[in-house]
Amino acid sequence: MSHTGMGSNLVLRIYMALFFAYMFLPLGVMLVAGFSDYSPPSITVWRGGTLRWFSELWADERMWSGLTNSLIIAVAVILLSLPMGLSGALLLSKLGGRAGGVLYAVMVSPLLTPGLIIGISTVIFWRHLGAAAGLVTAILAQSAFIASYAMLMFMARLQRLDNTLQEAALDLGATQAQAFRRITLPFLRPTVVTATVIAFLQSFENYNTTIFSIGGQHTLVTEIGARMRFGMSPMINAIGILFILVTLIGAVIWGVLRQRERKLEDLR
Amino acid sequence: MTRLTRAFGRPLALLILLFASLWILGLIAAPQVIMIEQSLWRMERPEGSAEISVRIDGLYNQLDVLALDRSAVEAEADASIRAQKLDTSDVALAALEAEIAGLEATESTPVKVYTLANFAQMGSAHFAIFLKTIVASLAVTAIALAVCYPIAFAVAKLETPQRAGMIMLALVIPYAINELLRIFAWQMILNYNGPVNALLGLFGVEPIPFLESGTGVFVAMVYAYILFMVFPLYNVLETLDSNQIEAARDLGASSWRIHTRVVIPHARPGIAVGCIMTFMLSAGSYAVPYIMTRGTAAPWFTQLIYNRFFEATNWNVGAAYALSLLVICTLFIFVMMRLLKVSLKDIAK
Numbered sequence: 029m030s031h032t033g034m035g036s037n038l039v040l041r042i043y044m045a046l047f048f049a050y051m052f053l054p055l056g057v058m059l060v061a062g063f064s065d066y067s068p069p070s071i072t073v074w075r076g077g078t079l080r081w082f083s084e085l086w087a088d089e090r091m092w093s094g095l096t097n098s099l100i101i102a103v104a105v106i107l108l109s110l111p112m113g114l115s116g117a118l119l120l121s122k123l124g125g126r127a128g129g130v131l132y133a134v135m136v137s138p139l140l141t142p143g144l145i146i147g148i149s150t151v152i153f154w155r156h157l158g159a160a161a162g163l164v165t166a167i168l169a170q171s172a173f174i175a176s177y178a179m180l181m182f183m184a185r186l187q188r189l190d191n192t193l194q195e196a197a198l199d200l201g202a203t204q205a206q207a208f209r210r211i212t213l214p215f216l217r218p219t220v221v222t223a224t225v226i227a228f229l230q231s232f233e234n235y236n237t238t239i240f241s242i243g244g245q246h247t248l249v250t251e252i253g254a255r256m257r258f259g260m261s262p263m264i265n266a267i268g269i270l271f272i273l274v275t276l277i278g279a280v281i282w283g284v285l286r287q288r289e290r291k292l293e294d295l296r
Numbered sequence: 297m298t299r300l301t302r303a304f305g306r307p308l309a310l311l312i313l314l315f316a317s318l319w320i321l322g323l324i325a326a327p328q329v330i331m332i333e334q335s336l337w338r339m340e341r342p343e344g345s346a347e348i349s350v351r352i353d354g355l356y357n358q359l360d361v362l363a364l365d366r367s368a369v370e371a372e373a374d375a376s377i378r379a380q381k382l383d384t385s386d387v388a389l390a391a392l393e394a395e396i397a398g399l400e401a402t403e404s405t406p407v408k409v410y411t412l413a414n415f416a417q418m419g420s421a422h423f424a425i426f427l428k429t430i431v432a433s434l435a436v437t438a439i440a441l442a443v444c445y446p447i448a449f450a451v452a453k454l455e456t457p458q459r460a461g462m463i464m465l466a467l468v469i470p471y472a473i474n475e476l477l478r479i480f481a482w483q484m485i486l487n488y489n490g491p492v493n494a495l496l497g498l499f500g501v502e503p504i505p506f507l508e509s510g511t512g513v514f515v516a517m518v519y520a521y522i523l524f525m526v527f528p529l530y531n532v533l534e535t536l537d538s539n540q541i542e543a544a545r546d547l548g549a550s551s552w553r554i555h556t557r558v559v560i561p562h563a564r565p566g567i568a569v570g571c572i573m574t575f576m577l578s579a580g581s582y583a584v585p586y587i588m589t590r591g592t593a594a595p596w597f598t599q600l601i602y603n604r605f606f607e608a609t610n611w612n613v614g615a616a617y618a619l620s621l622l623v624i625c626t627l628f629i630f631v632m633m634r635l636l637k638v639s640l641k642d643i644a645k
Contacts, residue, residue, distance in 0.1 A: 036551070040450045047447050051470045054481030054519070057491070061484060112323075115315035122299045133640055134320055140572060140629055141622065142580025144598055148618050149327035152334050152611065172323040204305030233474050235583050240602070252476050256483075256587050268477040275472045283465055 055272060062265030081266035088263070094251035101167050101238075101247060102231040109171040109227055110220065113178025120179075121186050136180070138173035146172050147240030161243025169241040174230050178223045185219040335414055335615035339406035348403045355396050362389050414616035422600055422617075429597035430624055433578035436517050440525040440574045441567065443518075448529035448566075449559065453538060464530060471523045479587045482516040483507065486588075510593040517584045521577045525570035532566030533559070565642040568632045576625050597621060 063077045085091060116135050120128055138146055150169035151161045159165070189212065197207040235249050242250060255264055300309040342348075366385045372378040418426065451460050470478065485492055486506035493503040506512040536559065544554045560567070578584075585596035601621065604614030633639065 037454070040446060040454065043446055044450055047443070048466075050519070051467065051523075054478055054485065055470060055473065057485055058477065058481045111315045112319035115312040116319060118304070118312050119300070119316045122303055129640075131320070134324060136640065138324060140576060140625070142576055142598075142625060144580055144582055144601065145331075145618050145622050146327075148601070148605065148614070149331035150323070152615060153327035153330045156330055168323055172319070172327075175319050175323070204303065205308050208304055208308055229472070233472075235474075235476055236580065239582065240605070249474060249476060252474070253583065253586070256476065256480055257590060264477070264480055268473070268481070271473050271477055272469075275469055278472070279465060279469055 055268075058265050058268040059272070061262055062269040064262065081261070081263045084261070085263050085266045090246070090251055091248065091267075094246050094248040097163060097245060098232050098247040098249065101163060101170065102228050104167045105170045105174055105231040106224055106227045108167065109175035110178050110223055112171065112175040113180075113223065114182050114216070116175065116179040117182035117186055120183060136176055139176045141173070143173070143234070143236030144240045147237040150241050151243070161241060162245050163242065166238050166242040166245070166247070169237050170231050170234055173237070174227045177226055177230065181219050181223050181226070182216065185216055189215055331615050332619060334612055335619045336412070337408050337410045338414060338612045340409045340411075342402060342405065342407045345403050348399055352396055352399050352403065355392060355399070359389065359392050359396070362392065414613045415620065417613050418617070418620075425595060425600060426597050426620065428594070429579055432514065432517075433575050436514065436521065436578045437525075437571050437574045439518050440522045441571060444522060444525040444529055444570065445563075448526055448533050452530050452533035453536070453541070460530075460534070464527075467523060467526060475520055476583055476587065479516050479520055479584055482512065482519060483588055486512045486515065507588055507590075508592040510589065512588040513585050513593065513596070516588050517578050517581060520581070520584055521574045524573040524577060528566040528569035528573070529563060530566075532563045536562045564636040565638045568636045568638045568642070572629050572632055575628050579621060579625060 062081060063079070116131075120132055120135075123131060147166075147169045150165050150172065154161070154165050154168070193211050194207050197211055198204065202210070233249060235253060238247055239250050239253065246254070252264060252267060255261065300312065303309075304312065362385060366382065366389070369378060369381045369385060372381060451463050455463065484490055487493070488503055488505060488507070492506070497503065504511075506515070540558050540562075541554055544558050549557065580598060581596065582598040582602060585593075585599055589595075597617070598621070601614055601617045604610050604617055608614075
């Protein structure tokens, strides 16, 4: 942007630096407090560094059972929401006009609904059927909106599917099921991978829908929430540091993979 | 249906229909319908229960009289007559008792009555919180939009694509760290003994109770949901052809006019998505007010909903409250779609 004045450009850069400071400062606070040997968690009082909070976290039974529950829920949500999302996308791809529009609106509506309402309505519904709230209702509530993400991703991919391939296969005598398995599914594979990752993250990190639908059970995240209310242990910051670490590793892996993909594309 | 069978074959088409209807009907539509239904009724004492209770009182009187007669009969000398009279009075007593039990059952069994009373239950105090939540969420949305627009524009249009990609990847990091933990960090920062107050103390300012006054909720909420504004804005601005900006500038448009006539009209879908997501997340946020105030400041509407369900265990009123929130969010979506002239297809990308 050679036309932009140096002055306004500088202002924008300073603004951006401030924004980044705003985004990352709390993470820094978490980092410092997690290693600080002082409770309640603070960064204004420093009594030396410690790894105590990590070992306390390691010995915490409820955190471990929460982690197990989180993983169980996440796997179930992936197994449920991906087929549902894919079915929704396939249905829409063959459905035009007003019916398609209405169906589409219903399918994206969970993304525009506050999470707690999805949680509450699921619990009410299952209580009518005689089932109490627990891991299963949490799985169903989460799947309701995570399937919407999957549906949107599959839909975007399906729009780029070359229909002539399928027609050619059918002309050559393949059944529709064969054509689907040999052409459509392989074409969708990259989306299956990303949708799995997104579904896992959405499920694992979810608080709003889960806390309203899980009843007396707990996941790692709802347990963290409960700890924040009762007693403020710096242990929470230790979890935060672990989250940052895992996220950083994930981001680096993703960045490297993308770089490699780009290089491969350049070679072609 | 025929199109579906033709495209995928019968077994696959059935499977697709099965999963799609499980999702749409079982997980989305049915729970919503049941929740709406639940908000519209409550259990009440049956009609005419006052008359019934008067009758029950009367019957109890008769019962006492009979019991008195029976004790008089026991003084009867002739054994056979006594036994006969006792039998008849026992039968009469049993009949009376049965009638009372039946009436009492109808009196105390509540009946389901359809009513709007659950909504009226909100009262002025809760309605004020409802309004406050909406206004605060609107303010959070407006602030997020004002803060993010320059950022998204700068990254999308002033940086090289390579650098823009890096910056966005960097922003994913705070986004990927759990919401609760990020809020907790702000809780520590704004604490009464936290660094902000320590810093203010250096200038001789008395510590400010950020958390207890509700300011903390606001700050943390902007922080927690601002990235839902950045990404949609960035995505639309990235698709804006820089030549359009150049052309406008060459034709003598000022920066202000470039933004109002070229950039913002192009960014409409992104603005709509960002605003809808930010508003919906703020109005529906349970974590932020819960962690930031821990009960010391006036509650957010979501906390009222939580209490109706899990503390007062009045699910009908809880459903009515939840429905009110849902209606507001839906209304906001329609207003944004109208204002910015975008369709649902533009929004969900």
